[in-house]
Amino acid sequence: MHIHGLIEDSAALANLCTRLAQSPFVCVDTEFMRESTFWPELCLIQIADENEAAAIDPMLPGIDLQPLLDLLVNNEDVLKVFHAGGQDIEIIYNLTAKTPHPLFDTQIAAMALGQGEQIGYSNLVDSWLGIQVDKGARFTDWARRPLETRQVDYAIGDVTHLAKIFPKMLARLKTTGRGAWLDQEMERIADPANYANDPDLAWKRVRIAGRKPEVLGRLKSLARWREMEARGKNLPRGRIVKDETLADLASHPPKKQSDLARVRGLSATWAGNDIGGRLMAALEDAKPLGSAEMPPRDDRKPGLGKDGALVADLLKLLLKIRSRDIDVASRLLARSEELEALAAGQRDGLSILEGWRYDQFGHEALDLVEGRLAFAVVNGKLRMTRTEETAS
Incomplete structure (x- = not known):
């Protein structure tokens, strides 16, 4: 070469x-x-x-x-x-x-x-x-x-x-x-x-407790404001405002700009300068998040339920066994969120129920969820068995 x-x-x-x-x-x-x-x-x-x-x-x-x-x-x-x-x-x-x-x-x-x-x-x-x-x-x-x-x-x-x-x-x-x-x-x-880094989607990268539409709406507006500030100044997002401060501002919004002096993580000068004014404008422009934009609930709370969570854990064990058997990284076969969705009853739109993933893993995962497959210990090793064969 x-x-x-x-x-x-x-x-x-x-x-x-x-x-x-x-x-x-x-x-x-x-x-x-x-x-x-x-x-x-x-x-x-x-x-x-x-x-x-x-x-x-x-x-x-x-x-x-x-x-x-x-x-x-x-x-x-x-x-x-x-x-x-x-x-x-x-x-x-x-x-x-x-x-x-x-x-x-x-x-x-x-x-x-x-x-x-x-x-x-x-x-x-x-x-x-x-x-x-x-x-x-x-x-x-x-x-x-x-x-x-x-x-x-x-x-x-x-x-x-x-x-x-x-x-x-x-x-x-x-x-x-x-x-x-x-x-x-x-x-x-x-x-x-x-x-693409859409500023209107920047809020999804910020961790925040709760699902109140008004709080998430403020977070969306603040995250968009921070994104534009960071781009304009060519500075990392965290150099403008850290994620935890952004979440705190969304959850407990200041009533007036002078209150910014008491916000942990912000400089006291923001109480009277231009960037503090732009932050307050972002809060004032915020609208409650619409139902179409609300993040999905965690399937474990409450849709998956305790039994469903156990089924999801069994699916993860099956994934480990199958990945070992065919010598492939488990993350290429399936992701945890798909296993939890399958355990919760979802069947449409799951990649593990399509194409090669279905052939290599998905059909067994479906059989396990629907009672046609079970775990057994044979000669000290974990094996999968067909329930029909067990019953007969």
């Missing part, structure tokens, strides 16, 4: 992208900083196919990233390969309002191959290539210039290793017949809705 030096020239980048556009896949990674900003600061982009690899400096004034962005979000003929790519995809979405497609995430693929729920990149490289990744530059300041050679070498290694792992992983998936299992998951992480 040919390793280019750091690409700092628009023409060189365009030529690279022209060549990569002929490849069946490219591996992509980014380095960024986001500790002190709302928007992640893109500091480096790494890309590779089976023949060549490069790192691109996006911080250089005047460099034209458009050929690279076109390759990532507008070229449907090239598969984009990431490892745990959620934050990388978010950055690309922020730049283009699109997500890379089609895409493949090796961390999710590893779940189908029995390598755990969230295998880290270093462990992935070790298990597939027998290479120990040097983590010396992992926590470097990627925004500082000039970049050192060791930093660039470390960063490019992320995609050169991935370019060797992906074909091996793909071959294993074909051998096991599990490639189709991943299609739904890959489409899910490629969904632009996951990265």
Whole structure:
């Protein structure tokens, strides 16, 4: 594989992208900083196919990233390969309002191959290539210039290793017949809705006790206000107001701006400054949350009930057994909320009752809930038995 030096020239980048556009896949990674900003600061982009690899400096004034962005979000003929790519995809979405497609995430693929729920990149490289990744530059300041050679070498290694792992992983998936299992998951992480960051939905990320529509309405308005403040100032949300303070303001709203001086977590200056005035305006504009927006109740309280909760626990035990038997990460088969919904009587809209998940796990889960399957201990080992066979 040919390793280019750091690409700092628009023409060189365009030529690279022209060549990569002929490849069946490219591996992509980014380095960024986001500790002190709302928007992640893109500091480096790494890309590779089976023949060549490069790192691109996006911080250089005047460099034209458009050929690279076109390759990532507008070229449907090239598969984009990431490892745990959620934050990388978010950055690309922020730049283009699109997500890379089609895409493949090796961390999710590893779940189908029995390598755990969230295998880290270093462990992935070790298990597939027998290479120990040097983590010396992992926590470097990627925004500082000039970049050192060791930093660039470390960063490019992320995609050169991935370019060797992906074909091996793909071959294993074909051998096991599990490639189709991943299609739904890959489409899910490629969904632009996951990265849109709608300010009107920001309240859903804040934990708050209770379900009063007026409290949740104030939380929605406050969370939207904080989102816009953080974006405008390019500061982390918590640097504007922390979640717990936001929840407290929604539950116990101040009657006038001067009361903000007594709110824990706010500066006393907010009692008379502009940002405090904007916070109060958000409270004044708040309306009780409509029934269509109210969050669903926890199925365990009271819809699931005590017996239903026990059934859900049995389903989770069945999931562990089945995941062990077929050597796949349990989270790829089913999520806890789906098991609880099944135990509560829901049948429609559950992915475990569709497609490969139904074949591998869902039909047994349904049999357990509906009394056709039971647990038994045979020769000291936990087994599943058919109740019809037991009865006969």
